[in-house]
Amino acid sequence: xxxxxxxxxxxxxxxxxxxxxxxxxxxxxxxxxxxxxxxxxxxxxxxxxxxxxxxxxxxxxxxxxxxxxxxxxxxxxxxxxxxxxxxxxxxxxxxxxxxxxxxxxxxxxxxxxxxxxxxxxxxxxxxxxxxxxxxxxxxxxxxxxxxxxxxxxxxxxxxxxxxxxxxxxxxxxxxxxxxxxxxxxxxxxxxxxxxxxxxxxxxxxxxxxxxxxxxxxxxxxxxxxxxxxxxxxxxxxxxxxxxxxxxxxxxxxxxxxxxxxxxxxxxxxxxxxxxxxxxxxxxxxxxxxxxxxxxxxxxxxxxxxxxxxxxxxxxxxxxxxxxxxxxxxxxxxxxxxxxxxxxxxxxxxxxxxxxxxxxxxxxxxxxxxxxxxxxxxxxxxxxxxxxxxxxxxxxxxxxxxxxxxxxxxxxxxxxxxxxxxxxxxxxxxxxxxxxxxxxxxxxxxxxxxxxxxxxxxxxxxxxxxxxxxxxxxxxxxxxxxxxxxxxxxxxxxxxxxxxxxxxxxxxxxxxxxxxxxxxxxxxxxxxxxxxxxxxxxxxxxxxxxxx
Numbered sequence: 001x002x003x004x005x006x007x008x009x010x011x012x013x014x015x016x017x018x019x020x021x022x023x024x025x026x027x028x029x030x031x032x033x034x035x036x037x038x039x040x041x042x043x044x045x046x047x048x049x050x051x052x053x054x055x056x057x058x059x060x061x062x063x064x065x066x067x068x069x070x071x072x073x074x075x076x077x078x079x080x081x082x083x084x085x086x087x088x089x090x091x092x093x094x095x096x097x098x099x100x101x102x103x104x105x106x107x108x109x110x111x112x113x114x115x116x117x118x119x120x121x122x123x124x125x126x127x128x129x130x131x132x133x134x135x136x137x138x139x140x141x142x143x144x145x146x147x148x149x150x151x152x153x154x155x156x157x158x159x160x161x162x163x164x165x166x167x168x169x170x171x172x173x174x175x176x177x178x179x180x181x182x183x184x185x186x187x188x189x190x191x192x193x194x195x196x197x198x199x200x201x202x203x204x205x206x207x208x209x210x211x212x213x214x215x216x217x218x219x220x221x222x223x224x225x226x227x228x229x230x231x232x233x234x235x236x237x238x239x240x241x242x243x244x245x246x247x248x249x250x251x252x253x254x255x256x257x258x259x260x261x262x263x264x265x266x267x268x269x270x271x272x273x274x275x276x277x278x279x280x281x282x283x284x285x286x287x288x289x290x291x292x293x294x295x296x297x298x299x300x301x302x303x304x305x306x307x308x309x310x311x312x313x314x315x316x317x318x319x320x321x322x323x324x325x326x327x328x329x330x331x332x333x334x335x336x337x338x339x340x341x342x343x344x345x346x347x348x349x350x351x352x353x354x355x356x357x358x359x360x361x362x363x364x365x366x367x368x369x370x371x372x373x374x375x376x377x378x379x380x381x382x383x384x385x386x387x388x389x390x391x392x393x394x395x396x397x398x399x400x401x402x403x404x405x406x407x408x409x410x411x412x413x414x415x416x417x418x419x420x421x422x423x424x425x426x427x428x429x430x431x432x433x434x435x436x437x438x439x440x441x442x443x444x445x446x447x448x449x450x451x452x453x454x455x456x457x458x459x460x461x462x463x464x465x466x467x468x469x470x471x472x473x474x475x476x477x478x479x480x481x482x483x484x485x486x487x488x489x490x491x492x493x494x495x496x497x498x499x500x501x502x503x504x505x506x507x508x509x510x511x512x513x514x515x516x517x518x519x520x521x522x523x524x525x526x527x528x529x530x531x532x533x534x535x536x537x538x539x540x541x542x543x544x545x546x547x
Contacts, residue, residue, distance in 0.1 A: 021051025063128030118359035125308030130265030143293030233284030262418030340528035345543035386494030
């Protein structure tokens with residue numbers, strides 16, 4: 001019909017049907033860098049398959065469906081019996097099954113396992129971040145359980161299985177299990193030593209009865225949970241199975257589900273224990289040291305998850321601007337928009353490079369490298385503090401690149417915006433991470449030595465990085481009354497480490513842009529204020545996804 005008002009023009013095609021791994025140069029470079037021949041080739045093939053799944057219309061639709069249809073709590077059945085079950089949309093189960101099959105709970109026993117899993121976690125977060133929560137907790141439960149060899153022998157093969165076996169049954173009857181955790185209580189928050197949940201010893205050695213309340217318990221339909229409670233000897237870690245060995249349900253009362261800003265596909269619950277059977281993990285009174293390995297692993301997943309959210313937001317922004325025209329040219333070719341896109345791409349690459357370096361440190365530490373273990377002690381809380389805080393401004397700016405389209409749910413950007421603050425809150429908010437950095441600096445000199453060795457490998461390559469290292473050393477020379485500036489220290493530790501890694505490993509144009517704007521003070525505070533003399537076109541081209 002002549003004069004039709006419904007001819008669609010100048011709209012970017014959907015970013016779908018692409019390999020999200022192959023298109024992410026920072027991620028592929030990191031995998032190739034950190035894995036030895038053999039595991040490297042296997043991982044590249046495996047991750048390319050996952051990357052194609054991530055970019056597929058089917059997986060993207062699953063993510064949309066899972067987010068739009070949040071879980072529903074059923075406390076009782078039709079006859080009034082207490083059941084405490086959470087019903088999920090079928091898309092949730094498809095996503096979770098794919099994540100388990102991709103090895104996202106299996107990192108601890110294969111060569112380069114943490115690097116391979118970390119790359120997969122960055123990818124799968126981009127599809128739907130909610131299902132990554134149970135995947136993360138299941139992965140992170142392994143080091144805690146290893147404090148008890150008998151428990152580890154029983155549970156680790158189930159935790160690292162690549163079979164998603166849904167439904168509440170005794171763990172011994174399942175081909176694979178998922179784990180959650182319950183640490184936080186309403187009166188304590190991050191101060192887990194203030195927890196009041198009690199543990200009374202039972203007649204059988206190592207078994208207890210729990211009574212108390214947990215303010216946050218994620219993934220309540222998991223097969224088991226690691227829980228902190230007050231035993232006679234002090235705060236202690238316990239394993240709480242959802243179903244007992246004889247097939248009866250453990251007492252696990254789901255009181256309500258949290259109505260969260262984002263992460264809506266995942267159930268986060270308040271639960272009560274009232275005569276709940278539990279098995280002790282580790283020694284009485286050693287609960288916090290027992291779970292610290294789990295917390296460190298989930299904190300790294302916060303870094304990786306934020307890197308994945310940033311990458312997806314930047315990919316969407318670059319893709320949109322490469323197809324959308326305004327004022328006679330593609331948006332991506334406009335100098336000011338190119339500056340914004342390049343700035344976002346630099347932040348995304350810095351997050352990915354740092355997260356993957358820490359995953360490689362996990363692999364090395366598992367092989368007995370004590371310097372790498374010490375590096376993790378300081379670098380993980382610093383990275384968790386900084387990278388998760390950068391996620392939200394990156395995602396919001398990327399949404400703005402789409403204009404009004406980025407504010408519409410169909411674009412997918414609002415879901416990323418709602419998800420973006422999550423990782424800065426979970427597993428200890430910003431102040432907790434900054435104070436943990438101070439503890440590492442004050443009590444573990446090997447951690448600072450390992451950090452300085454790592455950044456020192458890049459000294460002499462960029463004068464702005466060298467100046468930033470000198471400034472950091474001046475800051476570290478006096479830690480008196482440091483609590484008031486703990487955030488600033490954590491930020492600078494993270495920035496200097498990111499700069500050192502990019503100088504060593506990233507293309508010159510990326511490292512140059514990072515050092516000029518993040519370390520040299522040559523850029524403004526807002527995104528899109530990089531010095532125009534930089535090679536911004538190459539930075540944007542490197543970040544462009546292939547549709």
